[in-house]
Amino acid sequence: MPAYYLEALTVALGILLLMLEAFGPAQDKRLVGFTAAFGLAIIFIFNFFAIGPDQAAEGKAWATWPLWDFYQFDSTARFYKGFALLCTALVVLMSLDYRAILSKYTDHPGTESATGEYYALPVFACAGMMWMASATDLLGAFVALELVTITFYILVAFLRRNLGSLEAGVKYLILGALSTGFLVYGIAWIYGATGTMNLAEIGEKVATMGDTTYALFGTALILVAMAFKIGAVPMQVWIPDVYQGAPTPTTAFLSVGSKAAGFVLLLRFLDPLLQEGSPIRGQVLMILGLIAAATLLVGNLAAMGQTNFKRLLAYSSIAHAGFLVLAIAAWAPASSTDPGSIATVGFYLATYLVMTLAAFFILAQVRIQSESEEIDAFNGLGKRSPLLALGLTILMAAMAGVPLTAGFIGKFFVFSLAVHAGLWWGVGIAFIGAAAGFYYYFKLIRAMWWMEPAADAKPITLPTISRAAVATLVLATLILGIYPKPILWLLS
């Protein structure tokens, strides 16, 4: 099956969902949600059978289409498409269990009327992320990225009768528009300097260029715009407020799906520029190093003082972005002994997906059942719901990077890349970041196990879908921590 079918099917699924929303039952939108999750799961399976033009049978017309000037399909594309599909499906499942909050802020509070879009929009965003994974051309990448961003403008402000959500929406819109400006401006400079928008050709042109100032300026602008997507300094300011205000499934989607799509695009864009012999390699790596260091410091140090769990996760998402950028700043191609930067980023993101989505699944239910997202709301959870607390303990330990969990191996790869690249100051800062992370993630563990529950605190029970999802993801965190090979296999 040609790879572009995947995006086409995803968009078709989105349209089908809008139909269901319009013509299906007015009050019960579960059908829309389940159709979305089911459809995404099917496309996820198709993803394994998709092929690019290089594997097409002889004489297939589609293999020679000009489409392939804009679109490529390789193992990285397959991985990130699968990533986007899986993430979206999980987010849709999370939204299904979040119905109680969604229906609070509709036109007719307490009903589910018009909440079906909340399951359809992520599917469109997913199509954009999948296209970003295949981008070979700045223009195509820009369109895909805007599809994602514009969808998110709506998703963030979806609870439009809730002030927090509305405020988050406005903040996201303004900064998103600003970063789009940076991106377009950067693309224009790159085009002016190289005369092409094709990423591979940009790399070739830059390699033989006399004066690289303009290309470098364009690259810097694009890096700033990408920093918005991945949540890195200098465009990280929106994250805490938007994460806190947005509906929890949207926050999860932002922090996992949108970030990963940003990273794959960043890798696609940087890969040709960071090849050995590229004249701007040194400068780009230096910018990346600065971004990584600043992001690590901002994310980790600011997270230490947080008392709201959702905000903590927001800062933690900045911190993780710092580790990921550090892996790129310590650029290394895959070798016989090392997975290399691209695989490291992929691996880290995969473990990040597993841990973060599970944490958001739990957070969403704590928010619904105890009306609070503060860390205090978790006090004594170990006594109230021991199994849930055990699961969250494993997740927090994994995020902090405790060994035998998936989170450790991701950090481990990043550290060893940085050590190999001789980025000593980067290692030092990442080290401070990891130590700070230990502190703030363990704050939650402390609250759950050591603090006494409030007098009126009730046990938290997860609904069926969330329970199954959390159990699966926690198990995956542990299994990948001991046996990480499957993800690396997917990446190669």
Next chain:
Amino acid sequence: MLLALVLIPILAALAILGGAKPRQAALAAALLNAALGVFAALQSKAGFWDFSLQVLAKPDITLSLGFYDGMSVVMLLLSVIVTLAAILSGKAPVGREKLYYSSSLLIAAGAIGAFVATDLFFFYAFHELALIPTFLMIGMLGRGEDRKATAWKITIYLGFGSLVLLAGLVWLASATGSYSIPKMIENATASPIDPAAQKSIAAFLIVGFGILVSLFPFHSWAAPAYASAPAPTTMLHAGVLKKFGLYGLLRLAIPLVPEGMQAWITPLCVLLLGNILWVGFVTIWQKRLDTLLGNSSVMHMGYIFLAIAALAASPANELAKPAAVLLMFAHGISIAMAFGLADRIERTTGTLDLDQLGGLAKSAPKLAFLFGLVTMASIGLPGLANFAGEVMVFISSFAPGSYDAAKGLGPVQITCILAIWGVVISAVYGLRAFRKVFQGPSNGRTAAVPDLTLCDRAPALLLAVVLLAVGIFPKLLLSLL
């Protein structure tokens, strides 16, 4: 085969969480492990112990377990014996049995895993696996008003130490080009690591492992943590898990970065004197039995560091490593026994305040005898295992070839001479504690204390027999090395 020793406690812990009878399951696992451990010690040369499963191809990380040398065997033996004693003597608060026993088993599994792992990655990972339940146990089931603050302190302190250590280990792996410990040692012997790098790596390892072993001045977490942790946690941590840091220095730092270690001998000597003399004096002035034991355990780490310093000063020193291992074993057994008995004293009298105790020897003579025995052991009375260890440490610092008589004494020898005063300090606080708790007039609290029942005696007797056996025939252990 060694995988079984790690898996048995983990599976038992899972079974307990899943609904098995906590104490029975934990005891069964500990007994089975002890039997397997003794068998492993007897048959350590057999080939069937090794286990290996590659978990990652690039970089090559393998879950490989095996006896790299006799030190692993001794540490394994220590782990299984102390685990059995800790589970036997533990008394879970009603309603918290699941957590209590499963955490203890997980600590044991992590410690065993760390001592038999021959892959750097799992060596580190297993130790962390043991730390998390330690933190949880102190925070949830600990004693005392400020147990939460204490637990938080040890979490942050040891978490930080582990990270410093991790930095050193990653650097070490990158410098030797492998994660397999035997391969690392092979590579480093064939082409030594650059001396400048050695010095930095050694610093990371000394600080990282040092924090975990409560090397002065990174020791302040230890005494409060031991005082507030539930008894099995204290026994397992002070007795077994803490030895991980010393084990790591002997296993990795000495063979891989010998020149780096050599560069730090003088500072290390100063710090270990801090352990022995400074903490020794602090110990004398303790007002509670649990903080006294906790501080004494910190103090005794100094002797083992002395052996490590001696080994770093002259790698040809054949005595230092067996001395360190023997003392690690002896200290582990004796401190576990002391904490186990102290817990029993607190359970029956309701206090560990030295001024409120007294005259226990009259009401509980068996308890007094066993506690006296372990006090003597920790002072270093001949015939008990600690004596053999300490004497070997002192002799090893003066081993032939370890200093040049023409040039006078080196830092290690001077440190040794000062460290011997530690024995006097131990005698002062050990005998003082014994007198305060067991002798003198009894009071309302202590007059009617029931003596040890057979059930209470079993763990202490087990440890006492080991102390005596190794004390009289140190060769039992030394032949393994």
